[in-house]
Amino acid sequence: MSARIPPLHLIYAFEAVVRHSSFSKAADELNVTRSTISHRIQTLEKLLNTILFERTTRKLNLNAAGASYYLAVKEALVSLDNLNKINSHNLYKKTITISSPPTFANIYLLPRLKDFLDQYPNIEIAIEIAKSQLDYEISKVDFDIRYGSGVYPGMQSRQISRDTIFPVASPYYVKSKNIRQPRDLENCDFLRSYLEPWSSWFIQAHLDWKEPTQGHRFEDLSLLYHAAQNSWGVALARESLVMKQINQGTLVQLFDITAEPLFQYYAIIDPRKNLSDEASMFIDWLCRT
Incomplete structure (x- = not known):
């Protein structure tokens, strides 16, 4: 064989043909035509000055020279792949x-x-x-x-x-307080936060109530929702932050009434x-x- 190293596109074509035992399947994998694959194999054999395949009407087999060359090609491609992984890992982030x-x-x-x-x-x-x-x-x-x-x-x-807000509570709290309509919240404990005032939702629910001044207060929304899950009362929540709890059934959206939040x-x-x-x-x- 010649000592000249063939271009990579010829080597990749050869490896794909051997792996698939088919020119057509190799062409599909490399997104080229069958004739292109055939031409590349012929070019490779010419560069190596040796025949690599035994061609029959039904089957495509490597000959002894082809099998030997395939082992060398696979070893080289594995080394190239490992080198790419090392370089990729070391890229500046x-x-x-x-x-x-x-x-x-x-x-x-x-x-x-x-x-x-x-x-x-x-x-x-x-x-x-x-x-x-x-x-x-x-x-x-x-x-x-x-x-x-x-x-x-x-x-x-x-x-x-771009959230809207709505009241939520635990299933146990909803049942224990028999919450069916907005005015039933009058008998509930409001969970409060400066981050989520109730006033805008009261307006949407047609409740002429003032902002609650009593009730547990939390200045972290995750704590607010956690308190509601633990049946401490009713909290205002936003969909992007509580859908997981609603889907899991640990929180219930009380009504279809929503409001635009201040924040x-x-x-x-x-x-x-x-x-x-x-x-x-x-x-x-x-x-x-």
């Missing part, structure tokens, strides 16, 4: 650092994040938990996720969530920072999910 309220990071972001990372395997995400929610504090991250009005002087904001989740961007392409892609993805 761009890190996107964000800050986020704990409930959003845990309930909303993490279950969806794998989809983004599967699309962009060379990106890593670093998440810092924001201490403030309704009050915005500038951080040193690429961008912030905040729960609020979206209006932050000197900052750019893009809305992520949503926003990506907050400091225009003085040079936002990377990767961070921009991440924000675009967040606002589409």
Whole structure:
């Protein structure tokens, strides 16, 4: 055989033909025509100055030279594949650092994040938990996720969530309080949070009630929902954060009446920072999910 190393497209064609024992199937796998595969095998044999196959009307078999060459080809392709895996693993990864309220990071972001990372395997995400929610504090991250009005002087904001809110309670609490219609909530314990005021839902339910001033209060929405699951009372919830509990039956949406909340989740961007392409892609993805 010649010492010249054939081009890879000829070697890949040869390997596919041997594996499938068919020119046609090899052509389908490599997305070329059968005649192209046949031409590549002929070119390979010419370069090697040897015949690789025993051709019959019904079957395609390697001869002794072909079998020997196939073993060498397989060993070389395995080595190339291992080298590609090493190089891929060592590729430089761009890190996107964000800050986020704990409930959003845990309930909303993490279950969806794998989809983004599967699309962009060379990106890593670093998440810092924001201490403030309704009050915005500038951080040193690429961008912030905040729960609020979206209006932050000197900052750019893009809305992520578009939730509506509705009352939820545990099945046990609903049964024990015999909750059938909105006015039945008069005899219930309201679970409160400055993050989720009741007033807008009262208006939609045609209840002339003031904002509750008594009842357990939680300034973390996951704690609010957990208290409702444990039958402490009725909480206002948003679909993007409680659908798992509703589907599992640990929380019940009490009525079909929904309201627009005062606050949503926003990506907050400091225009003085040079936002990377990767961070921009991440924000675009967040606002589409």
